[in-house]
Amino acid sequence: MTSTQEEGVPAAPPWGAARLHIVTGKGGTGKTTVASALAIGLAAHHHRVLLTEVEGRQGISQTFDVPPLGTEETPVTRVAGGGEIVGLSVEPKAALLEYLQLFYKLGRAGRLLEKFGAIDFATTIAPGVRDVLLIGKIYEANRRRQDGRHKGDSPPAYDSIVLDAPPTGRIGRFLSVNSEVADLARMGPIHSQAESITRLLQSGQTVVHIVTLLEEMPVQETLESIEELGAKGFHPGAIVVNMVREPLFDDAALDQAREGRLHKPSISAQLAEAGVKVTPALVEGLLDEARDHALRVDLEREQLALLESTGLPIVTLPALPGGVDAVAVRELAEVLVAEGMVR
Template structure:
């Protein structure tokens, strides 16, 4: 099983929510998971209904089933660079002085590749970290990563840094990060919706990851809506059979006690809107089935999470985690 889980997806697909649910699912049965945020949005704190995350690893939840723990870390590029300067150059207070002068912000702005090395490097360090007994501190690290359009470049930090530093500590750090990111320890998961654009971005994103030889994990289809019509009703709606809909509606109203004249008037008033809604539903179902076919063609493990009608609160997050475990994501 992979130990670093990188979660990406088109904006609006719920990748942060899925990353949080995955962290809970992986932490079950006494495991320890670190949930990492790299975009500075504090989305994890909002999901777990806690205060803004500092630049430190903090316990935020107990996982369902066995008392596993979820820790969270919001990685800040400037603070990560200070750690880096202390680790390799022992700058200490001099590094903090550079921050006050704005030099660190300047460095991470003019060299975005360096920023990605720092962000991914912090997560990879957590993957490799061991305690005094030689055991891994975290069983799993889950990264809420940048969206699909930027994920391959973000993870392929070695290419980004090649022109920045060909030798020295920065180069060595990038190489160490890439050894983790391109190893079986890592899996990049894509979150999508059963809609045309998210599915296409998922297909394209996975092709880019494979071309860069980055390890692809699975596809999580989020916010899946139920199919509300049986096959016979789908056929009626798809073919616009107004008379059949009117008959079915009249029979349904008759069972509720509507008299003949009142029933006929109500049927006439409701039948066209119902036919239109049914047709829209069948068109959506057809598009969703096409999306599933495209995703199936990727040859990857696929998991589905239903649409939560009231939005995702903390209870909904635990519900999603249980569903992921039920589908075998943590086995």
């Protein structure tokens, strides 16, 4: 992020008032990893964070190496300073039963509906109902106070909520489904709740972060998602460029590699000094790899320029050679804090 404060101190993020952080990205970009790292960073600053997922992939449990999450909010890990992350895997059937009990007091009747298959029908067949229920559970957790109520002076149950959301190809429809439901249901609790959820998602309390790689398809989906989110009244946050690798050469060497002008005798001499048997085929192969690397760097810089043209804050996370585990996610969280994504 660009600093507007004293040198070395990142500027406060423009979403400083947000409590609900939605993380999306094209599949394979590492959005679950980023959501988990963001939750750790927020927990270090804001103490109690709910980290949720809605796709049933158990990505959170795999990331933190804990047992699979159920439909109950479950402590996942603690961070330095006493912060806590609570995990939740939102499941449509459980969310609908909770909804029926909350708004219609259908405890036993709701279970009877489940027995006759009505719950499965509603969550798998009825258009849009699944997404309404998934978002509705997040909305409820956001409203809940420490005393268990949804109104009053008690502090919020969670200081921040991080949602590992559906991918960019589906995020616009996922977030706007409640406005569509409000249009269909003209009155009653379904209408009022759908309107309330839409207000939350379009308010300053909610921000949508997009995870991408410096590759053409993820960047194109990112740009399309930013346009779609803005058109639908949602607030894009940071663009998180994940798995960034530094160039192996400086710009002068990249130019030489791109044009096939690297000095073969020097390469051969360095290989020989390292104890490698030098052959013409080996040298030519290395030159081809160097050229491919230079072209790759060119492509990544082009894609980064496209992302910068959006004007949104850009946060970069390094590629981790050892892969991603619970320790690595904490390292990435430190990077997010250092780059000013969390304050």
